[in-house]
Amino acid sequence: MPIAFGLDRLLADPTLRHALSGQRLALLAHPASVSADLTPALDALAACPDLRLSAAFGPQHGLRGDKQDNMVESADYLDPIHGIPIFSLYGEVRRPTAAMMETSDVLLIDLQDLGCRIYTFITTLRYMLEAAAAHGKRVYILDRPNPAGRPVEGLTLRPGWESFVGAGPLPMRHGLTLGELAGWFVRTLKLDLDWQVIPMRNWQPEASPGFGWPLGERTWINPSPNAPNLSMARCYAGTVMLEGTTLSEGRGTTRPLELFGAPDLDARALLTRMHALAPDWLAGCRLRECWFEPTFHKHAGQLCNGVQIHVEDGHYAHHLFRPWRLQALAFKAIRQLWPDYPLWRDFPYEYEFERLAIDLINGSPLLREWVDDPAATPADLDALARADEAAWEETRQAHLRSEYR
Numbered sequence: 001m002p003i004a005f006g007l008d009r010l011l012a013d014p015t016l017r018h019a020l021s022g023q024r025l026a027l028l029a030h031p032a033s034v035s036a037d038l039t040p041a042l043d044a045l046a047a048c049p050d051l052r053l054s055a056a057f058g059p060q061h062g063l064r065g066d067k068q069d070n071m072v073e074s075a076d077y078l079d080p081i082h083g084i085p086i087f088s089l090y091g092e093v094r095r096p097t098a099a100m101m102e103t104s105d106v107l108l109i110d111l112q113d114l115g116c117r118i119y120t121f122i123t124t125l126r127y128m129l130e131a132a133a134a135h136g137k138r139v140y141i142l143d144r145p146n147p148a149g150r151p152v153e154g155l156t157l158r159p160g161w162e163s164f165v166g167a168g169p170l171p172m173r174h175g176l177t178l179g180e181l182a183g184w185f186v187r188t189l190k191l192d193l194d195w196q197v198i199p200m201r202n203w204q205p206e207a208s209p210g211f212g213w214p215l216g217e218r219t220w221i222n223p224s225p226n227a228p229n230l231s232m233a234r235c236y237a238g239t240v241m242l243e244g245t246t247l248s249e250g251r252g253t254t255r256p257l258e259l260f261g262a263p264d265l266d267a268r269a270l271l272t273r274m275h276a277l278a279p280d281w282l283a284g285c286r287l288r289e290c291w292f293e294p295t296f297h298k299h300a301g302q303l304c305n306g307v308q309i310h311v312e313d314g315h316y317a318h319h320l321f322r323p324w325r326l327q328a329l330a331f332k333a334i335r336q337l338w339p340d341y342p343l344w345r346d347f348p349y350e351y352e353f354e355r356l357a358i359d360l361i362n363g364s365p366l367l368r369e370w371v372d373d374p375a376a377t378p379a380d381l382d383a384l385a386r387a388d389e390a391a392w393e394e395t396r397q398a399h400l401r402s403e404y405r
Helices: 006-012 014-018 041-046 120-135 178-188 230-244 267-277 323-337 357-362 366-372 378-399
Strands: 024-029 052-058 085-088 106-110 138-142 195-198 259-262 286-292 304-310
Touching: 006 014, 006 041, 006 106, 006 138, 006 195, 024 041, 041 052, 106 120, 120 138, 120 178, 138 178, 178 195, 178 378, 230 304, 230 323, 230 357, 259 286, 267 286, 267 304, 267 323, 304 323, 323 366, 323 378, 357 366, 366 378
Parallel strands: 024 052, 024 106, 052 085, 106 138, 138 195
Antiparallel strands: 259 304, 286 304
């Protein structure tokens, strides 16, 4: 039986839509919110005669996905086809206002996530659930796959480090779908909310070769401008940390967040040191020295020497690949080879102006402090991470949906 996402099931089943009949509906979506035939969710839902769309919301990058990264905002506008207001949740506000919430009775959330704590759609999900609870609105989560699958990796966000890239005490790679995350938020935050998930049918997160993404069945659509393919989604829990460094993460190239480098980097020396420090942290993928010249963003117009992470061929081993450890190891190797390398980038990051981006990304200073401590070893970071990962594995059991087991 072919896979069906939550949106597909809602569109195909009049009984699922019956409870929505006569209600004013608002949709939270982005460019990857499409049906099986690639119709945008907004258009597909508007075409249902028994449904009434009254508004829509766009997260970071906009409903149409036309905006680039960090703090590039979208404005509200009136949809020219459907004549409904489109509210930006990454512009003047990041939490919906009371006026926005009053435009609907029921909120439909259809967002393709990447399975990583820092991806801001998770934070927008939390904010919308909290607003719906505060204003007495019903919520339907139209579930989609976690393309990074079920593995868990990384340090848990520490108390006091919540931000727009850290919605709660999750590890970097959480292993939940958006619907499962919604359940975790509702229970953890003790929200008084009328909500439900329309689950996927026949999602098999352990099935090869997709391991979370239905390769060969569904077309990959960028959920954000720099998420062009499944390889990026697999690498993202590690390569996203590059945003907090002076190294290019490949923005301005055709392989963003699958490679990294800089004009003054010696990639061969770096790879040699990484293999010497913790070769098991490099398992499950292949690493290749590469050269690239970003057309925009960091080091634009400069030739960079770097490393590309390959996770798309027969050498990819889903349960051995640990992107967070791999990228952390690259930072540690740089610090050992070139102790004075200006690695950490100090700049305004996702509306935070005081704390370093690398610390916000990791949910604490622990990763940075490990990199900068000459005496700290891979075993030290591994011990910290393993404790957090084991605790999360136990916590998340209550939130894994039976349909996906």
